[in-house]
Amino acid sequence: xxxxxxxxxxxxxxxxxxxxxxxxxxxxxxxxxxxxxxxxxxxxxxxxxxxxxxxxxxxxxxxxxxxxxxxxxxxxxxxxxxxxxxxxxxxxxxxxxxxxxxxxxxxxxxxxxxxxxxxxxxxxxxxxxxxxxxxxxxxxxxxxxxxxxxxxxxxxxxxxxxxxxxxxxxxxxxxxxxxxxxxxxxxxxxxxxxxxxxxxxxxxxxxxxxxxxxxxxxxxxxxxxxxxxxxxxxxxxxxxxxxxxxxxxxxxxxxxxxxxxxxxxxxxxxxxxxxxxxxxxxxxxxxxxxxxxxxxxxxxxxxxxxxxxxxxxxxxxxxxxxxxxxxxxxxxxxxxxxxxxxxxxx
Amino acid sequence: xxxxxxxxxxxxxxxxxxxxxxxxxxxxxxxxxxxxxxxxxxxxxxxxxxxxxxxxxxxxxxxxxxxxxxxxxxxxxxxxxxxxxxxxxxxxxxxxxxxxxxxxxxxxxxxxxxxxxxxxxxxxxxxxxxxxxxxxxxxxxxxxxxxxxxxxxxxxxxxxxxxxxxxxxxxxxxxxxxxxxxxxxxxxxxxxxxxxxxxxxxxxxxxxxxxxxxxxxxxxxxxxxxxxxxxxxxxxxxxxxxxxxxxxxxxxxxxxxxxxxxxxxxxxxxxxxxxxxxxxxxxxxxxxxxxxxxxxxxxxxxxxxxxxxxxxxxxxxxxxxxxxxxxxxxxxxxxxxxxxxxxxxx
Numbered sequence: 001x002x003x004x005x006x007x008x009x010x011x012x013x014x015x016x017x018x019x020x021x022x023x024x025x026x027x028x029x030x031x032x033x034x035x036x037x038x039x040x041x042x043x044x045x046x047x048x049x050x051x052x053x054x055x056x057x058x059x060x061x062x063x064x065x066x067x068x069x070x071x072x073x074x075x076x077x078x079x080x081x082x083x084x085x086x087x088x089x090x091x092x093x094x095x096x097x098x099x100x101x102x103x104x105x106x107x108x109x110x111x112x113x114x115x116x117x118x119x120x121x122x123x124x125x126x127x128x129x130x131x132x133x134x135x136x137x138x139x140x141x142x143x144x145x146x147x148x149x150x151x152x153x154x155x156x157x158x159x160x161x162x163x164x165x166x167x168x169x170x171x172x173x174x175x176x177x178x179x180x181x182x183x184x185x186x187x188x189x190x191x192x193x194x195x196x197x198x199x200x201x202x203x204x205x206x207x208x209x210x211x212x213x214x215x216x217x218x219x220x221x222x223x224x225x226x227x228x229x230x231x232x233x234x235x236x237x238x239x240x241x242x243x244x245x246x247x248x249x250x251x252x253x254x255x256x257x258x259x260x261x262x263x264x265x266x267x268x269x270x271x272x273x274x275x276x277x278x279x280x281x282x283x284x285x286x287x288x289x290x291x292x293x294x295x296x297x298x299x300x301x302x303x304x305x306x307x308x309x310x311x312x313x314x315x316x317x318x319x320x321x322x323x324x325x326x327x328x329x330x331x332x333x334x335x336x337x338x339x340x341x342x343x344x345x346x
Numbered sequence: 347x348x349x350x351x352x353x354x355x356x357x358x359x360x361x362x363x364x365x366x367x368x369x370x371x372x373x374x375x376x377x378x379x380x381x382x383x384x385x386x387x388x389x390x391x392x393x394x395x396x397x398x399x400x401x402x403x404x405x406x407x408x409x410x411x412x413x414x415x416x417x418x419x420x421x422x423x424x425x426x427x428x429x430x431x432x433x434x435x436x437x438x439x440x441x442x443x444x445x446x447x448x449x450x451x452x453x454x455x456x457x458x459x460x461x462x463x464x465x466x467x468x469x470x471x472x473x474x475x476x477x478x479x480x481x482x483x484x485x486x487x488x489x490x491x492x493x494x495x496x497x498x499x500x501x502x503x504x505x506x507x508x509x510x511x512x513x514x515x516x517x518x519x520x521x522x523x524x525x526x527x528x529x530x531x532x533x534x535x536x537x538x539x540x541x542x543x544x545x546x547x548x549x550x551x552x553x554x555x556x557x558x559x560x561x562x563x564x565x566x567x568x569x570x571x572x573x574x575x576x577x578x579x580x581x582x583x584x585x586x587x588x589x590x591x592x593x594x595x596x597x598x599x600x601x602x603x604x605x606x607x608x609x610x611x612x613x614x615x616x617x618x619x620x621x622x623x624x625x626x627x628x629x630x631x632x633x634x635x636x637x638x639x640x641x642x643x644x645x646x647x648x649x650x651x652x653x654x655x656x657x658x659x660x661x662x663x664x665x666x667x668x669x670x671x672x673x674x675x676x677x678x679x680x681x682x683x684x685x686x687x688x689x690x691x692x
Contacts, residue, residue: 018689019684021578021689021690022578022579022683022688022689023577023578023579023580023583023624023683024578024579024583024682024683024684025682025683025684026684027578027579028587028682046513047514047515047591048439048440048513048514048574049409049436049439049574049575050407050408050409050436050437050439050440050442051407051408051409052405052406052407052440052506053405053406053407053408054405054406055401055406057403059398059399059400060398060399060400060401060503061396061397061398061399062396062397062399062446062448062481062482062501062503063395063396063397063448063482064448064449064450064482064483064484064499064501065450065484066450066451066452066484066486066497066499067486068452068486068488090395090396091396093394093395093396094394094396094398096396100408102408102409102410102501103410104410104411104412104499104501105412106412106414106452106497106499135408136408136409136410137410138410138411138412138499140412140413140414140497140690141689142414142494142497142689142690143689143690145491146493146494147492147493147494148488148492148493151412151452151486151488151497153410153412153450153452153484153499153501155408155410155448155450155499155501157406157408157503160398167392167394168393168394169393228394228395229395231369232367232368232369232370232373233368233369233370233373234369237369237370241374245393278369336370336371336374337368337369337370337371338365338370338371338372342368343364343367343368343487343488343489344367344486344488344489
C-alpha cells in the first residue's frame with residue numbers, strides 16, 4: 001500500500017475531533033498511526049472493512065460486550081484491557097478457545113489522543129498475553145457531551161472442542177459449585193477510584209483472561225456442567241441466572257466464599273454486599289460431585305486459581321432459590337440484584 | 347428455563363434507567379421481554395453469554411461497526427436497520443455469505459422503551475429479510491448526558507466461497523469501475539431530517555443489504571477484483587482508499603455517475619459535493635475490462651442494481667490520484683474527504 005503523506009496525528013497533545021470519525025484522511029491517519037501500529041497483525045494489514053480468518057473445524061462461539069466503565073483507568077486495569085479480557089472470558093465460559101477479536105470504538109470529541117493511545121496499548125498488551133489477535137475494527141466520533149471519553153465494544157469468536165457441552169442449563173442437583181478466588185475486587189477497585197475513597201492502593205481489579213485456566217479445567221474434567229463469569233450483578237446474580245436456567249436451587253456457604261479483608265472492610269464501610277459486586281477475573285464452575293476435588297486441585301494449581309474453593313452445592317428446588325448459609329448457621333435468600341448499586345462497572 | 351415473575355417492563359410509556367444495565371432483574375426482563383421476543387431464534391434461546399453456532403468449512407470474514415447515527419429515525423430507515431444492513435454489507439464486500447450477527451447496545455438513561463422496541467423490531471425485520479440471525483448481544487446503560495439515545499455495535503461473521511479473492515488491493519490498470527445506483531441518498535436523507543429542511547419526503551436513505559446482489563455478481567463474474575461500500579466519506583473517499591491500497595490511479599466520468607435530481611438540488615442548495623456523501627445501499631465494484639459488460643448486466647437485473655453504471659476506469663498512476671472528468675470536459679482531482687461535512691451519518 002502506498003503510504004499517506006506525513007500524518008497530522010499528535011499523540012502527545014492532540015485530541016479527538018469530529019474529523020477522526022468522518023471517513024476521510026484524519027480517520028485514515030488515526031487508524032494507520034495508532035490502531036494498526038499498536039495492534040499490528042496480518043489481518044489488520046489487509047486494510048479492508050472486514051478481516052478474512054481461518055478457523056479450524058468445529059462449533060464456533062461468538063460473544064460481544066460493550067464496555068462503558070468509568071473511570072477509564074483504575075487500579076489493576078483500564079477500559080482497553082477490560083474489553084479484551086471480558087470478551088475472551090465470555091468465550092471461554094463455553095469451553096471455547098478464543099481466536100479472534102473485533103474492536104469498535106465510540107470516541108467523544110475532546111478525548112486526549114494520549115489517553116486513547118494508552119488504552120489501545122493496553123488492549124494490544126492484553127491480546128498478546130492471551131494469544132488472541134484483534135483482526136478488525138471501527139471508529140466513530142460523537143460530539144462533546146454525547147458520549148463519555150471512549151466506549152469499546154469487543155466481539156470475539158472461538159472454537160469449542162469436540163465433546164464439550166458446557167451451558168447454563170446443565171446444573172443438576174448434587175453438583176458442586178466452585179469459584180477461582182475472592183469476590184468483589186473489581187467492584188471495590190472501581191468504586192474506590194471513582195469516589196476517591198483513599199483505599200485505592202489496597203484493592204486492584206482482578207481483570208484477567210481466564211481461557212488458559214478453563215483449558216486446564218476442561219482437560220482434567222471434561223464433564224464440567226456450567227461455567228460463568230460473575231461480572232455485573234456479582235456472584236449472587238450469576239448463581240441466580242444459572243439456577244433459573246437449569247431449573248434448580250443452590251446453597252452456598254458464607255465461610256467458604258473467598259473474600260479479601262480489604263474488600264470486606266470496604267463493603268462494610270459503604271453498606272455494599274460483596275456477593276453483588278462485579279468481578280472481571282473470576283469464574284463460577286459447576287460440576288458433578290465426584291469430579292469436584294479433581295477440579296479444585298487443577299484450579300488451585302493455576303496462577304489464576306490459587307485461592308479457588310468449593311463454595312456450595314446445587315439442590316432440587318422448583319422455585320430456583322439461591323440461599324446463603326451464614327457463618328452463624330442461619331440461612332438467607334441471595335436474590336437477584338435489584339436496583340443499581342454501582343453503574344458503569346464494566 | 348423457569349419463567350421469571352411477571353415483568354415490570356412497560357414498552358409503552360417506560361424509559362431506560364440505570365437498573366436496565368446493572369446485570370440484575372431489570373436487565374434480565376429487558377433482555378427476555380424485548381430483545382429475545384423480537385429477535386427470537388435458537389441461539390438467543392441458549393441464554394448464555396455467548397452463542398454456539400455451526401459454520402461450514404472455509405475462510406471466515408469478520409466485520410464490526412458501531413452505529414451512532416443521529417437522528418435515530420430517518421426517511422427510509424432507522425439506526426437498527428442501518429446496524430444490521432451496514433455490517434452485512436461489510437461482510438458481503440469480501441464476497442462472504444453473511445451468517446450470524448452479534449449486537450451490543452449502549453443505551454442512555456431516559457431513552458423511551460417504545461423507541462428502543464421500534465429499533466429492535468427494525469433490526470429483527472432487516473435480519474429476517476437478509477436471512478441472517480442475531481445470535482448474541484449485550485446491553486449497557488450510561489447516565490443521561492453520557493450517551494445519545496442509543497448506540498448499536500453490530501459484528502458479523504460470514505463464509506467466503508472457495509476461489510474468491512476480492513480485496514481492496516487487487517485493482518489493476520485497465521479495470522472498469524461500476525456502481526449499483528445513484529449516490530448521496532443516505533447523506534441527504536439524514537441531513538434533511540436533522541436540519542428540518544422540508545424536502546424530507548423526496549429523498550430516502552438507500553439503506554439495504556447487498557449480499558444477494560453480490561452473490562449474483564460473483565456467480566457471473568468470479569474474477570471481480572474489488573468491492574467496497576461507499577459509506578462515510580462517500581464515493582470519492584472510497585475510490586481514494588482503493589487507489590491507495592492497490593497503488594493505482596482512477597478516472598471517473600461525471601456524466602456516468604448516477605445522481606438523483608433531488609440529491610443534486612439539495613447539494614447545490616447546501617454547498618455539498620454528492621461524491622462525498624454517505625451511501626448505505628451502494629457498492630463500488632472493480633473488475634477486468636472484458637468482464638465489465640457482463641457484470642453490469644447482472645447488476646442491472648437485480649432489484650438493488652437497476653440503475654447500475656460503469657462510471658470509470660483504473661489507470662496506472664504512482665501518485666494514486668483519483669480524478670473526475672466533468673461534463674464540460676475538464677478534469678478535477680477527487681481528493682480524500684478532509685474535514686467533516688456531516689457528522690454521525692451512520
